[in-house]
Amino acid sequence: MYRYDEFDHGFVAARVDQFRDQVARRLTGELTEDQFKPLRLMNGVYLQLHAYMLRIAIPYGTLSSKQLRMLGHIARTYDRGYGHFTTRQNLQFNWPALKDIPAVLDDLAKVEMHALQTSGNCIRNVTTDHFAGAAADEITDPRPYAEILRQWSSIHPEFSFLPRKFKIAVTGAPKDRAAIQVHDIGLELKRGPDGGIGFAVYVGGGQGRTPMIAHKVRDYLAEEDLLAYVEAIMRVYNLHGRRDNKYKARIKILVHETGAEEITRQIEAEFVEVRKTELLRLPDSEIERITAYFAPPVLAEKPARSSAFEAAKADSAAFADFATYNVTPHKAAGYGVVTISLKPIGGIPGDATDVQMEAIADLADAYSQGEIRVSHEQNLVLPHVALDDMPALYAKLAEHGLATGNAGLVTDIIACPGLDYCALANARSIPLAQDLSNRFGSPERQKEIGELKIKISGCINACGHHHVGHIGLLGVDRRGEEVYQITLGGSGDETASVGTLVGPGFKTEEVVDAVETVVDTYLKLREGPDEPFLAAVRRLGQQPFKEALYGTA
Amino acid sequence: MTTETTDAELTIWRDGRFQADEWTRAAEDEAVADGPAILPLERFLAERDALVSRNAPLGVSVEPNEAIEELAPHLDRVALVTLNFPKYSDGRSSSSARLLRERYGYVGEIRAVGDVLIDQMPLMRRCGFDSFAVTNPVTRKQLAEGQWPDVPFYYQPTGSTQQAEVPAGTRPWARKPS
Ligand code: SF4
Numbered sequence: 130m131y132r133y134d135e136f137d138h139g140f141v142a143a144r145v146d147q148f149r150d151q152v153a154r155r156l157t158g159e160l161t162e163d164q165f166k167p168l169r170l171m172n173g174v175y176l177q178l179h180a181y182m183l184r185i186a187i188p189y190g191t192l193s194s195k196q197l198r199m200l201g202h203i204a205r206t207y208d209r210g211y212g213h214f215t216t217r218q219n220l221q222f223n224w225p226a227l228k229d230i231p232a233v234l235d236d237l238a239k240v241e242m243h244a245l246q247t248s249g250n251c252i253r254n255v256t257t258d259h260f261a262g263a264a265a266d267e268i269t270d271p272r273p274y275a276e277i278l279r280q281w282s283s284i285h286p287e288f289s290f291l292p293r294k295f296k297i298a299v300t301g302a303p304k305d306r307a308a309i310q311v312h313d314i315g316l317e318l319k320r321g322p323d324g325g326i327g328f329a330v331y332v333g334g335g336q337g338r339t340p341m342i343a344h345k346v347r348d349y350l351a352e353e354d355l356l357a358y359v360e361a362i363m364r365v366y367n368l369h370g371r372r373d374n375k376y377k378a379r380i381k382i383l384v385h386e387t388g389a390e391e392i393t394r395q396i397e398a399e400f401v402e403v404r405k406t407e408l409l410r411l412p413d414s415e416i417e418r419i420t421a422y423f424a425p426p427v428l429a430e431k432p433a434r435s436s437a438f439e440a441a442k443a444d445s446a447a448f449a450d451f452a453t454y455n456v457t458p459h460k461a462a463g464y465g466v467v468t469i470s471l472k473p474i475g476g477i478p479g480d481a482t483d484v485q486m487e488a489i490a491d492l493a494d495a496y497s498q499g500e501i502r503v504s505h506e507q508n509l510v511l512p513h514v515a516l517d518d519m520p521a522l523y524a525k526l527a528e529h530g531l532a533t534g535n536a537g538l539v540t541d542i543i544a545c546p547g548l549d550y551c552a553l554a555n556a557r558s559i560p561l562a563q564d565l566s567n568r569f570g571s572p573e574r575q576k577e578i579g580e581l582k583i584k585i586s587g588c589i590n591a592c593g594h595h596h597v598g599h600i601g602l603l604g605v606d607r608r609g610e611e612v613y614q615i616t617l618g619g620s621g622d623e624t625a626s627v628g629t630l631v632g633p634g635f636k637t638e639e640v641v642d643a644v645e646t647v648v649d650t651y652l653k654l655r656e657g658p659d660e661p662f663l664a665a666v667r668r669l670g671q672q673p674f675k676e677a678l679y680g681t682a
Numbered sequence: 683m684t685t686e687t688t689d690a691e692l693t694i695w696r697d698g699r700f701q702a703d704e705w706t707r708a709a710e711d712e713a714v715a716d717g718p719a720i721l722p723l724e725r726f727l728a729e730r731d732a733l734v735s736r737n738a739p740l741g742v743s744v745e746p747n748e749a750i751e752e753l754a755p756h757l758d759r760v761a762l763v764t765l766n767f768p769k770y771s772d773g774r775s776s777s778s779a780r781l782l783r784e785r786y787g788y789v790g791e792i793r794a795v796g797d798v799l800i801d802q803m804p805l806m807r808r809c810g811f812d813s814f815a816v817t818n819p820v821t822r823k824q825l826a827e828g829q830w831p832d833v834p835f836y837y838q839p840t841g842s843t844q845q846a847e848v849p850a851g852t853r854p855w856a857r858k859p860s
């Protein structure tokens with residue numbers, strides 16, 4: 130993991146001191162809420178429906194056990210005993226008192242964390258594959274590059290007042306678990322013709338009210354040019370992105386309106402100029418220095434097959450399900466990557482209590498080299514677990530209600546905070562996720578359905594990523610009533626696509642039945658259990674689902 | 683607090699204090715006054731041949747939607763470029779400032795005008811601004827009190843900062859004020 134040096138510590142401490150002073154001035158009334166707003170937003174403090182919310186950056190979703198324990202402590206001391214993991218690999222505390230926030234930031238700084246650039250029109254937390262550094266299919270660990278980007282973009286003097294927020298995602302594996310094609314910039318690590326490391330560069334993807342899949346502007350960019358190229362993209366966007374309409378201000382609109390070819394030309398021309406100065410050429414020594422922080426852990430050698438693991442699978446159906454759905458192959462033989470589902474049946478997606486956070490921190494120490502990951506699917510991950518240890522780990526997870534074996538299944542639902550918290554919402558997201566989870570919750574039913582990603586957003590801002598849900602649910606306001614629109618066929622992986630609206634929306638009391646109708650239609654029409662939902666929708670199109678939902682008239 | 687800084691006539695923050703603005707602005711159709719004068723970019727480009735015979739410094743005001751490249755070939759005749767911030771949250775002029783300094787090698791004064799607030803000023807300085815036309819009363823008061831809300835740990839080179847910066851530690855780009 131990356132470790133702060135004196136410089137990073139100094140940076141965060143200076144920033145916390147500055148904000149402490151600003152909070153004090155707000156509390157005495159010297160600053161009005163209007164004057165305070167841009168300052169608090171630069172420090173991750175939002176104003177929600179009922180209270181301030183603090184959004185904490187978890188860079189590229191990597192946490193140490195020490196950090197997670199501190200988050201548990203903060204949840205207990207300053208919040209209501211829980212935190213909410215978001216689709217951006219961040220953590221939100223929904224109930225801190227403003228006066229306590231500087232103390233929370235102090236606590237975070239002690240474990241090398243902060244809340245910077247989690248809001249505002251700047252370059253946000255760089256996200257990546259939650260299996261980075263562990264997955265068997267990886268070309269190289271994307272986190273060093275995410276860290277390099279994080280450092281370079283920290284309070285960037287030129288790019289802190291962009292037309293709109295800006296999100297960068299990096300994947301190190303051809304199977305894209307970071308959804309790079311729906312980010313402002315998506316970077317895919319790959320080997321170049323010379324065997325070196327570089328990137329395919331995608332620009333202009335995004336969700337929100339105008340979902341778009343990114344364009345590939347570069348098939349191969351050498352790693353030494355990473356920052357020069359990103360700076361070129363940022364400058365073109367900063368100068369030319371629309372500022373007249375907040376809803377047309379993301380880079381995807383600039384790419385769309387300018388044309389992919391012309392924008393590529395502008396970026397490349399700017400890149401030639403930036404590159405000339407050599408100011409941003411990434412030295413090998415710096416890449417090596419940062420990469421060293423992410424050196425793979427030294428794992429005891431194990432046989433590929435673990436008899437303890439196999440025996441437990443034969444013994445318990447629940448464990449076998451967990452092993453099937455929540456354990457992913459690791460680079461190292463005899464190890465697995467464990468997804469800890471934060472989606473218990475009927476629970477709130479992404480919430481974890483203080484006790485759960487501490488328990489997971491302990492389990493990470495015992496079984497996973499002290500490392501935890503946060504996935505954009507609102508789950509946690511223990512990246513380096515020996516297969517031999519799985520039964521013991523499973524038993525301890527079960528004690529804390531964390532052993533739900535549903536990763537990637539129909540109840541592994543992503544939901545934004547929605548009307549329960551968010552001032553922008555049209556509709557509730559969390560209760561709908563809970564109802565759906567209960568409806569499909571039986572293990573047999575879930576297994577029969579297979580891989581199916583349901584994603585729910587409470588409004589068109591799409592924080593719940595409904596556009597890339599195999600089934601997407603979007604809350605809209607229809608004459609004062611909460612209504613949900615259903616989209617089908619979205620996907621955020623390497624075959625990225627935006628879901629298609631299937632027809633008129635459904636009321637709260639109808640929508641769970643409607644989703645079940647969609648699922649039943651799939652089960653009836655699929656070619657077999659080997660044809661997952663997404664593939665079937667792509668083959669069948671919308672028509673059979675439309676007919677099932679709305680009749681044939 | 684000095685009397686200088688309470689004087690509303692002293693609108694320009696430069697070199698750590700408020701100073702008088704010695705420049706006049708020539709609007710679209712007005713004659714250019716004697717002494718240092720600022721013209722809008724378009725007018726400057728149209729009349730530049732006639733203007734060189736003038737015996738006083740020339741300044742050019744550039745709006746964020748105007749291409750700074752157009753001014754680049756003429757920078758040797760320009761003593762001041764003002765870059766406008768219609769809103770503090772509009773960062774375009776920060777890119778223009780960096781291009782002026784880094785790409786076009788401009789060494790004259792670059793002045794931020796418009797919605798210039800104290801929280802952005804340290805960042806602007808790192809992009810190459812060296813003077814600031816400050817009208818916001820709260821910002822004026824804070825500057826007069828000596829506030830400068832910088833976080834003096836910089837993670838990126840800009841190549842154009844108007845303060846002396848030195849490397850911090852062994853990283854290629856970490857900088858702090860000297
Ligand atoms: S999608 Fe809408 S309702 Fe949900 S969190 Fe985002 S802004 Fe709020």
